[in-house]
Amino acid sequence: MINVLVELARCEEERQDTRHRLAGDRARLEFLAELGQECAEDAVEAEGEAARSRASLRNQETRIAELETALVRKRAQLAAAGEAKQRQALEREIAALQERIDRDFEEYCRLSGETEHRRDDADRARTDRDDRRLQEDREREAILARRGLLEAAAAEIEQEIARLQDLLPDQIRRHLERLWSKGLQAVVTVSGQACGGCFALLTPQQAIAADQGKDLVRCPSCSRFVVHPPWQ
Ligand SMILES: [Zn+2]
Structure with a gap:
């Protein structure tokens, strides 16, 4: 009977280990899925930023084109104007327009640089996401096989x-x-003079009995059966 219990202790040890590994794999799969989700969200976000940046750049382009059209019109008016007062007013308007175009062009250059950065960020995020997916697929396959x-x-x-x-x-x-x-392991091996399940000390007689397989020993603290290891 004690031999059967020794064998049971070994099986329970294996069962525990197998459950532990299965749980570890489940946790790893969940973690991989979360990580993949995070990378996908990052890529979407970066793509959104890049699109917003491109739209601002296009708006700025349109604004400058409109100002330039206005400038051409004012210059034509200036060429046709006769009165000195009217000419002065047009010249002031032209100078103001020119100034605005210069300022808007500076902003355009800044936006252009930003758009490039955002595009690179989006490319990187997409690459990260795709790499992560590949790696995740490979690891998931290995885990599922195991x-x-x-x-x-x-x-x-x-x-x-x-x-x-x-x-x-x-x-x-x-x-x-x-x-x-x-949910407890029912048969455990003696560990020194202690129960291998709860680590409470056994009496010296119990420890010897368990160790030598002479008597059926139950831990006084957790009531598990305590036996010697299978190799003994
Ligand atoms: Zn115990």
Whole structure:
């Protein structure tokens, strides 16, 4: 019976490890999805900024073209004007227009540089997003392939645990089930003089009994079965 429990402890250890790895993979998949989402959002945002920048640049172009049209008109009026007073007024208007065009052109140059930056940012964000997607796809594939193996292993362990459980007396089986229903490992190995489950110290007699496989030992603190490691 103790040999069966030793074997159960090993299976439970494996079951724990398999569950842990499956949970780790699930968390990694979630993290990858979140990261991918973040990169996609960044790319959309950068593309939006680039589009806004391009629109401002086009508006500025239109504004300057309108001012230049007005300037041409005023110059034509000046050429046709006879009176000195009218000519002076037109000259002032032309000077003011010219000044505005110069200022708007400066702003145009600034916007042009900004548009270029934003376009580069958007390109970079798109590349990041695409790289991330590729990497994510590769990693997800590897994880899914591994998950198939882990799930098969988990099913095998469950079968083995059920087989071992059937070899045990009812009373012990019921106790195992009670512990399992609480999500606990039911059979643990002795660790020095302590229970390998809750690390409470066993009595010296219990530690020796567990170590030598002489008696069925239950941890006084957590009530798990405590056995020696399988290699002993
Ligand atoms: Zn314990």
